Amino acid sequence: MKTSHRSLAFLISLVPLLSLRAADPLPSWNDTKPKQAIVSFVAKVTKPGSPDFVPVPERIAVFDNDGTLWCEQPLYVQLQFAMDRVKALAPEHPEWKREQPFKKLFAAPGDEMVPVTEQELMQIVMASHAGMTTTEFDQIVRDWLATARHPKTGRLYTEMVYQPMLELLAYLRTHGFQTHIASGGGIEFMRPWTERVYGIPPEQVIGSSGKLKYGLREGKPVLLKLPEINFVDDKAGKPVGIQLHIGRRPIAAFGNSDGDFEMLEWTASAPGSGFGLIVHHDDATREYAYDRDSQIGRLDRALAAAPEHGWVVVSMKEDWKTIFPADD
Amino acid sequence: MKTSHRSLAFLISLVPLLSLRAADPLPSWNDTKPKQAIVSFVAKVTKPGSPDFVPVPERIAVFDNDGTLWCEQPLYVQLQFAMDRVKALAPEHPEWKREQPFKKLFAAPGDEMVPVTEQELMQIVMASHAGMTTTEFDQIVRDWLATARHPKTGRLYTEMVYQPMLELLAYLRTHGFQTHIASGGGIEFMRPWTERVYGIPPEQVIGSSGKLKYGLREGKPVLLKLPEINFVDDKAGKPVGIQLHIGRRPIAAFGNSDGDFEMLEWTASAPGSGFGLIVHHDDATREYAYDRDSQIGRLDRALAAAPEHGWVVVSMKEDWKTIFPADD
Numbered sequence: 001m002k003t004s005h006r007s008l009a010f011l012i013s014l015v016p017l018l019s020l021r022a023a024d025p026l027p028s029w030n031d032t033k034p035k036q037a038i039v040s041f042v043a044k045v046t047k048p049g050s051p052d053f054v055p056v057p058e059r060i061a062v063f064d065n066d067g068t069l070w071c072e073q074p075l076y077v078q079l080q081f082a083m084d085r086v087k088a089l090a091p092e093h094p095e096w097k098r099e100q101p102f103k104k105l106f107a108a109p110g111d112e113m114v115p116v117t118e119q120e121l122m123q124i125v126m127a128s129h130a131g132m133t134t135t136e137f138d139q140i141v142r143d144w145l146a147t148a149r150h151p152k153t154g155r156l157y158t159e160m161v162y163q164p165m166l167e168l169l170a171y172l173r174t175h176g177f178q179t180h181i182a183s184g185g186g187i188e189f190m191r192p193w194t195e196r197v198y199g200i201p202p203e204q205v206i207g208s209s210g211k212l213k214y215g216l217r218e219g220k221p222v223l224l225k226l227p228e229i230n231f232v233d234d235k236a237g238k239p240v241g242i243q244l245h246i247g248r249r250p251i252a253a254f255g256n257s258d259g260d261f262e263m264l265e266w267t268a269s270a271p272g273s274g275f276g277l278i279v280h281h282d283d284a285t286r287e288y289a290y291d292r293d294s295q296i297g298r299l300d301r302a303l304a305a306a307p308e309h310g311w312v313v314v315s316m317k318e319d320w321k322t323i324f325p326a327d328d
Numbered sequence: 329m330k331t332s333h334r335s336l337a338f339l340i341s342l343v344p345l346l347s348l349r350a351a352d353p354l355p356s357w358n359d360t361k362p363k364q365a366i367v368s369f370v371a372k373v374t375k376p377g378s379p380d381f382v383p384v385p386e387r388i389a390v391f392d393n394d395g396t397l398w399c400e401q402p403l404y405v406q407l408q409f410a411m412d413r414v415k416a417l418a419p420e421h422p423e424w425k426r427e428q429p430f431k432k433l434f435a436a437p438g439d440e441m442v443p444v445t446e447q448e449l450m451q452i453v454m455a456s457h458a459g460m461t462t463t464e465f466d467q468i469v470r471d472w473l474a475t476a477r478h479p480k481t482g483r484l485y486t487e488m489v490y491q492p493m494l495e496l497l498a499y500l501r502t503h504g505f506q507t508h509i510a511s512g513g514g515i516e517f518m519r520p521w522t523e524r525v526y527g528i529p530p531e532q533v534i535g536s537s538g539k540l541k542y543g544l545r546e547g548k549p550v551l552l553k554l555p556e557i558n559f560v561d562d563k564a565g566k567p568v569g570i571q572l573h574i575g576r577r578p579i580a581a582f583g584n585s586d587g588d589f590e591m592l593e594w595t596a597s598a599p600g601s602g603f604g605l606i607v608h609h610d611d612a613t614r615e616y617a618y619d620r621d622s623q624i625g626r627l628d629r630a631l632a633a634a635p636e637h638g639w640v641v642v643s644m645k646e647d648w649k650t651i652f653p654a655d656d
Binding site: 057060134178187188191195201202203204205209212213214215220221223230236237239240243244245246247248262265266269 | 551590594
């Protein structure tokens with residue numbers, strides 16, 4: 001009887017150990033330096049009494065979106081949306097058949113990339129992102145994402161998110177972190193789906209935005225999206241957007257391009273324990289390989305500065321077991 | 329034995345009832361219509377299966393600050409701060425002795441109100457709120473609030489908050505609500521103290537803001553406050569600020585002046601169950617009495633529209649047992 005009790009106690013004593021092993025919170029990460037750096041950072045800021053301890057309300061992490069949480073190649077998803085939207089709106093705008101940049105968009109065969117100037121790009125974005133209410137735009141984005149597919153994989157865009165980053169978001173939240181997005185992409189383009197896909201609610205999404213105008217339409221209050229830029233949340237705009245929205249300096253930042261340089265700098269030199277991480281796209285087989293010379297997601301200055309700043313660089317090829325979530 | 333068991337069971341059955349009674353979550357509210365309306369609104373949106381049920385992530389409540397959560401008479405606290413700040417900075421600005429509006433500020437005896445134009449007011453605000461980093465400004469606000477006192481009561485301004493509203497904030501949060509501030513006041517002026525005083529963290533504060541500029545100072549990243557307006561979070565700006573920050577339409581709004589009209593309209597005509605409440609300052613004995621003719625916190629249009637919109641009007645005199653928290 002006594003022995004059997006002891007054996008039982010011994011077995012029970014193993015349970016926490018076994019369940020810890022069973023529940024690796026980052027199973028899609030190889031056991032290489034980046035994973036070790038993440039786990040050790042989280043351990044030190046969450047350990048009560050540690051000199052690096054950070055109270056829960058101050059555990060703010062910020063994530064770029066395009067190229068950091070989901071695929072940005074061969075084209076930013078939002079740009080594909082804008083082009084599809086312009087095509088869908090064409091019947092209501094016969095003048096576009098004669099006007100650039102719309103004329104050349106329609107002339108291009110299939111999904112071919114059309115070269116446009118920055119000003120022309122802005123015209124395309126404004127034509128597709130303004131002139132409706134915020135509620136209408138929300139529905140347009142949902143409808144588009146329900147059917148639009150990535151040209152290479154044929155997957156829905158919301159399935160082109162990085163599995164290791166989904167695990168990282170959940171892991172940080174389990175340890176009391178708030179996980180905010182700070183993206184150059186449109187704030188109203190992300191909010192309709194970030195909660196479902198990333199577990200990030202609309203109030204934790206920071207992005208570029210157009211001006212809004214409040215008023216009544218047929219007696220009902222609406223917010224109308226105007227064809228005017230309100231804020232560009234990129235480069236030096238990222239720390240500004242973070243301050244305006246969060247009002248607290250994050251202690252961890254995750255990016256993948258030079259557009260994230262200032263966000264990484266602002267965060268990872270925070271008093272105490274700042275953590276910076278760069279996702280390096282070096283896996284042409286499983287995703288895409290690009291950095292210094294890429295038009296989209298150019299990574300040059302931030303990669304060069306990483307060692308000096310102590311930013312962790314993730315090789316998608318070496319450090320990630322899987323890239324995208326498994327098919328259902 | 330059987331009887332005694334029954335008696336025990338009967339006594340135990342009373343426990344939930346007794347503890348409910350003991351723990352009135354709104355003890356500073358009289359048992360009048362506003363309290364009943366609040367309790368009944370919260371009951372219906374939190375009852376699973378009810379047609380008015382609102383899931384936790386969508387339980388967003390927005391609160392004006394000046395005159396709704398803390399006292400705004402005889403002067404907006406932030407304006408008193410700006411004037412004190414200009415006086416403190418005067419030695420570094422000898423030119424102010426000859427320039428308006430500074431000259432007339434210095435000439436006024438004691439705490440007397442000095443009439444200024446809107447443009448002069450802006451000069452005072454810019455002189456006191458720009459030209460330093462966000463971190464420096466945060467400390468300036470903390471230091472000022474630690475000693476500045478209300479001219480009538482001699483209390484610290486952070487003790488001039490409304491006890492019934494503190495209870496309401498806590499009550500809503502207990503029921504899964506997020507409680508955000510949406511104030512015409514400066515976002516950076518509120519954030520240093522709203523968490524301590526209201527339990528509202530910086531990321532849940534929406535307000536007016538100046539432009540910020542990111543850069544390095546002596547090699548360290550800083551956000552510099554520029555003397556330029558970024559956003560005015562008042563009147564039709566409130567629904568805009570709410571959309572930019574939260575991205576979700578609130579289901580409850582609390583205000584006290586015509587500056588809150590659009591926020592109340594946007595919120596309390598939300599699809600489903602919008603709730604709007606106006607604090608009416610009608611208690612000259614315990615606080616101040618003002619509405620239609622007041623320069624500060626003018627309440628005219630919103631009061632007239634309240635019955636038609638179904639907004640609850642709180643009489644501070646009739647509906648609140650106490651106004652300010654008890655002295656320690």
